[in-house]
Amino acid sequence: MSPAAGTRPSYERHQNRKVSLTTQDHDTVDFVSLDEKRKAVSLVMVEAREWGDQGRLLPDLQEKFNTYLTYVTERQLASDYPQVAGLPVEIELRCSTPPGEREAEFLRIVAKQYLEPARIGFSWKVIKTAAN
Secondary structure (H helix, E strand, O other): OOOOOOHHHHHHHOOOOOOOOOOOOOOOEEEEEEEEOOOOEEEEEOOOOOOOOOOOOHHHHHHHHHHHHHHHOOOOOHHHHHHHHHOEEEEEEEEEEEEEHHHHHHHHHHHHHHHOOOOOEEEEEEEEOOOO
């Protein structure tokens, strides 16, 4: 999918160059994907760093979720991609290692208190990276 004319360049900046994606890039939606079979749109965030056991990535994860939630609820997604307006939305976290206890608890809270009321789905999965 390519953004509609006049959109912010940060939403398409990963298209033509190799980058290391992490949640510390707070103001960017990493990927937008349309699943035509399910008739749903996925907003994908990527965390290539290891979570560790001290919750050091939680501030980045929180800021990234704020960006994604705002992108959907303030209708910027529908503005940038009019063809997905009205379709179900899911945020998918793709990470190099499974979230630790602190991150998992944070993700449960975000899903229950913020995403579910906004009718936004959530899932996460481990992806292979060069490091693993």
